[in-house]
Structure formats: C-alpha cells, structure tokens
Amino acid sequence: GKFGEFGGRHVPEPLEEPLQGLADAFDRFVDDEEFQSELSYYLKHFAGRPTPVFYAETLSERYDAEIYFKHEDLLHGGAHKLNNTLGQALLAKRAGKERLIAETGAGQHGTATAMVGALLDIDTTVYMGRKDIQRQEMNVFRMRLMGADVEEVTRGNEGLAEAVDAALEDLIESYEDTHYLVGSAVGPDPFPRMVREFQSVIGEEAREQIKELHGDLPDACVACVGGGSNAIGLWHAFKDDDVAFYGAEPGGIDDAHHSAPLSKTRKDEPEIFQGMKTKVIDEDTENHSVSAGLDYPAVGPEHAALQALGRAEYHAVSDEEALAAFRELSESEGIIPALEPSHAIALAIKLAEEDRQDTILVNLCGRGDKDMQTAAEKFDLS
Ligand SMILES: Cc1ncc(COP(=O)(O)O)c(/C=N/[C@H](C(=O)O)[C@@H](O)C(C)C)c1O
Numbered sequence: 262g263k264f265g266e267f268g269g270r271h272v273p274e275p276l277e278e279p280l281q282g283l284a285d286a287f288d289r290f291v292d293d294e295e296f297q298s299e300l301s302y303y304l305k306h307f308a309g310r311p312t313p314v315f316y317a318e319t320l321s322e323r324y325d326a327e328i329y330f331k332h333e334d335l336l337h338g339g340a341h342k343l344n345n346t347l348g349q350a351l352l353a354k355r356a357g358k359e360r361l362i363a364e365t366g367a368g369q370h371g372t373a374t375a376m377v378g379a380l381l382d383i384d385t386t387v388y389m390g391r392k393d394i395q396r397q398e399m400n401v402f403r404m405r406l407m408g409a410d411v412e413e414v415t416r417g418n419e420g421l422a423e424a425v426d427a428a429l430e431d432l433i434e435s436y437e438d439t440h441y442l443v444g445s446a447v448g449p450d451p452f453p454r455m456v457r458e459f460q461s462v463i464g465e466e467a468r469e470q471i472k473e474l475h476g477d478l479p480d481a482c483v484a485c486v487g488g489g490s491n492a493i494g495l496w497h498a499f500k501d502d503d504v505a506f507y508g509a510e511p512g513g514i515d516d517a518h519h520s521a522p523l524s525k526t527r528k529d530e531p532e533i534f535q536g537m538k539t540k541v542i543d544e545d546t547e548n549h550s551v552s553a554g555l556d557y558p559a560v561g562p563e564h565a566a567l568q569a570l571g572r573a574e575y576h577a578v579s580d581e582e583a584l585a586a587f588r589e590l591s592e593s594e595g596i597i598p599a600l601e602p603s604h605a606i607a608l609a610i611k612l613a614e615e616d617r618q619d620t621i622l623v624n625l626c627g628r629g630d631k632d633m634q635t636a637a638e639k640f641d642l643s
Contacts, residue, residue: 262450264566267540270449271533276429279436284451286356291458296355303347304462307380308337312463314470314622319593326613327475327620331467331495334598334628340554341463341491341626342373346442348459350377353440360384360439364428366393366421367553367601368400369627370444375409385409388427390419397553400631420548421557425535445488446561449536453561460494463624468498471622481505481612484624485604486523486575487554489561491626496573505574505618508564509604511550512577518549522560523568523575531565534558540565551580551635552600554627576611578604584639586610587629599627600635 262284263269270280290296304310312335317328333341350361361383365371371387378385387404391413394401404411417423425448432441446456464482471479482499484492486508496506513519522540534541539562542548550556567573578586583600586607591597598606602625612618629636 262454264453264563265569267531267538267562267565268450268453269538270536271538272449272536273433275433276449279432280449280451283356286352287451287455290352290355296351300348300351303351303380304344308343308347309335310462311466312336314467314474316474317594320590320610323593324610324613326618328609328613329471329474329479329620329622330596330625331463331622333463333491333624333626334602338369338373338376339628339630340369340373340599341460341494342370342444343376344462344494345444345456345459345490346370346373346377349440349442349455350381350383353442354381354383356440358438358440360386360435361442362386362388362428362431362435362439363442363444364388364421364424365444366390366424366556367631368393368397368404369554369631371409371411372400372403374442375404375407378409379407386412386431388412388414388424388431390414390421390424392419393421393424393553397631422535444490446490446493446563447488447535447537447559453537453563456490457493457497457563460490461497463491463494464496464498467495467622475620477620478502478504479620479622481507481618481621482624483507483509483605483609483612483621485509485555485601485626486560486564487511487557487601489564491624493561493563495622495624506567506572507608507612508573508575509578509608510575511552511555511604512579512582513549513551514580517545518547519577520548520550520556520558521577522558523564524577537562551583552604554599554601555604576608578607582607587636588640596625597629598625599629600632602626
C-alpha cells in the first residue's frame with residue numbers, strides 16, 4: 262500500500278481492522294471471474310463503455326499538433342466517477358455490506374455514488390460541506406432524486422476535507438455493515454490502489470483506440486489532477502511505454518490561493534493527511550480553484566511518487582487559463598468540457614504551442630453541464 266515514501270495507512274486504531282478487511286476483500290475479488298464479468302456488464306450496459314477517443318481536428322490544426330480526447334464525459338452521469346463507484350459498490354455487496362457512505366465536493370462523486378446505490382438497491386448517505394451544497398445545488402437535487410441521503414457538514418471550512426472527516430467518523434461506528442466509497446485515488450491503503458484499478462479501464466481502452474486511430478502510441482497523456490483518479494486511470498495502461506505524463510493542477514488565482522500541492526508548494530516534506538502520507542499545500546495557502554472538482558488541498562500518494570521519480574510532470578493551470586480553454590474547446594469542437602478537464606486542455610495547448618509534444622491524448626473526464634452557472638457569470642455572451 263505504499264508508493265515509495267508516500268501512501269500507507271495512517272489511521273486511528275479502530276479503522277485498522279476494517280481497512281485491512283477491505284484490502285483483503287479487494288485482493289480476493291479483483292481477479293475473480295464472476296466479479297469482473299458483473300462489473301464489465303454494468304460498465305457496458307449501464308455506464309455506456311467503451312467511451313470514444315475523438316481527434317480534435319480544429320484544435321490540432323490551430324496548434325500544429327495531433328490532439329485526441331478520451332471522451333470520458335460521455336460516461337453515464339457526465340464524469341469518470343461512475344467507473345470507481347460501480348467497482349467499489351459491487352465489491353461492497355460481495356463483502357456483505359448493506360450501506361454506502363461517501364464524501365463529495367463538486368457533487369460528481371456523490372452523484373455517481375447515489376447512482377450505484379439506486380441501481381444496486383443499497384442504502385446510501387453522502388456527506389457534503391454546506392459551502393459545496395450551496396454551489397452545486399443541482400447535483401444535490403440529483404442525489405436526493407435517486408434516493409440518497411445528503412448530510413450537510415457544517416464544521417470548519419464546510420468543504421470536502423470536512424466531509425471526509427464526517428464520513429470517517431461514521432465509518433468508525435458503522436464499518437460492520439457500511440462501505441465508505443472513497444471518490445478519488447486518495448486516503449489510506451487500499452483506497453489509492455483500488456480506485457486506480459477501477460479507473461484504469463480508461464487507459465486500457467484509450468491505448469488500443471489511439472493505436473487504431475493514430476497508428477502509434479501518443480507522445481504524451483495529459484489529465485487534470487484533483488485527488489488524481491482520472492489521471493492515474495488514463496496513465497496506468499501506459500506506465501511501461503515511452504509516453505510522457507503531464508498532470509494539470511489547479512493553479513487558482515495566485516501563489517496564495519490555489520490547490521496545487523505538487524507544482525506550487527514551497528515545502529518538499531511529505532505529511533500525513535486523511536490517512537495517507539502525501540503532499541499538501543502550504544499552511545499559508547488558501548485552498549482554491551474555480552472548479553469544485555479540483556478544489557482539494559492534497560493529492561493522491563501515487564502522484565507524489567510519480568513526481569519524485571520524474572515519471573510525471575505536474576504544471577499549475579490558473580482559473581483564467583482553464584476558463585479560456587473551457588471556452589476554446591466549446592467553440593472549436595462543439596464540446597463543452599467540465600471546468601476540471603479544462604485545466605488539462607489548457608496544459609495540452611501549452612505543450613503543443615511550445616512544440617514540446619506532437620501527439621497528445623487528453624482525458625476529457627467530465628462535461629460542462631454542471632458548470633453553466635459559473636460559466637454564465639464569467640462570460641457575458643448576450
Ligand atoms: C468532473 C470531475 N473531474 C475531475 C475531478 C477530480 O477528481 P480526480 O479525477 O480524482 O482528480 C472531479 C472531482 N470530483 C470530486 C467530487 O465530485 O466529489 C471532487 O469534488 C472531490 C474529490 C474533491 C470531477 O468531478
């Protein structure tokens with residue numbers, strides 16, 4: 262459960278046993294024929310896999326590169342999150358759990374958890390900070406429409422970190438019958454490697470699709486990094502290939518307001534955060550991103566390790582650059598991306614403009630429907 266000096270399981274004693282139980286269940290079922298065929302069935306018939314890879318002709322010509330998008334925004338629910346919630350919910354069922362709990366910030370993971378709770382008829386509770394409930398009302402309504410209980414968390418910053426703490430406190434009391442469905446490749450072992458496993462379907466498909474379309478592997482794979490699940494899900498299948506990995510972190514407004522622990526933190530000491538040893542933004546930095554999905558002060562431990570190894574590069578993309586890319590993809594290709602992958606699109610454009618990479622595969626991990634309110638405030642198109 263470690264990634265070099267990062268990762269591990271740093272939790273209060275009462276969580277040790279339940280998390281080891283989860284790790285044992287994961288190790289037991291992950292290669293189980295029946296589990297895999299049930300997961301494949303739902304990924305195909307419920308989630309809509311495989312998602313396409315799309316060649317962005319206008320953007321490619323504009324920047325003299327070959328830019329491809331893994332169309333993960335077409336997955337049921339509008340983001341990559343369902344890959345992970347399906348896998349974990351089916352695992353929880355096999356482990357005899359009767360209840361799901363989850364944290365959410367942007368509400369995409371919460372929605373994807375409510376979807377599998379409804380689909381598989383499992384009682385579901387989603388913890389969400391009051392601040393996030395106010396700025397993602399439609400996702401709250403979607404979760405409740407599907408029968409999930411959305412618990413408002415009103416402590417501290419009323420954001421994602423507080424929602425995670427509330428979920429962990431619930432788990433300590435309820436782990437006998439409850440599975441905590443973690444939304445990204447973060448937290449104590451086994452969560453980072455389990456979420457990577459369930460998201461790695463993205464890269465497995467894309468690697469075959471791009472060889473088919475382009476006749477070769479790409480030079481680079483680019484993805485936005487909040488907790489890090491869509492990025493590791495795209496990259497894992499390419500890990501032994503001569504393919505560069507670029508992570509777009511939320512550079513926010515300036516050095517004092519961002520959520521970019523890998524590209525904008527002064528300290529280089531890892532620290533323990535929500536059960537994992539990883540990188541966290543500096544104390545005097547305010548956690549901020551225009552996109553709720555990237556608004557997270559830490560990052561998954563495998564990304565900290567990939568950076569330390571030099572296997573992946575992480576670049577901060579500001580709110581402004583992300584909004585510009587959001588608008589550019591909309592008008593150049595007729596695809597409205599979520600604000601989260603807009604950070605990856607901005608980075609891909611930079612790499613193409615600087616002639617650093619020729620063939621670039623970008624993870625388009627969410628669609629922009631949920632961001633129309635924010636976008637309308639930023640762009641006066643009347
Ligand atoms: C459309 C979309 N794209 C990317 C992300 C970032 O999550 P990762 O892929 O795990 O880095 C997210 C993250 N969403 C989480 C959520 O909906 O709860 C996020 O808000 C929290 C994990 C911070 C997302 O919604």
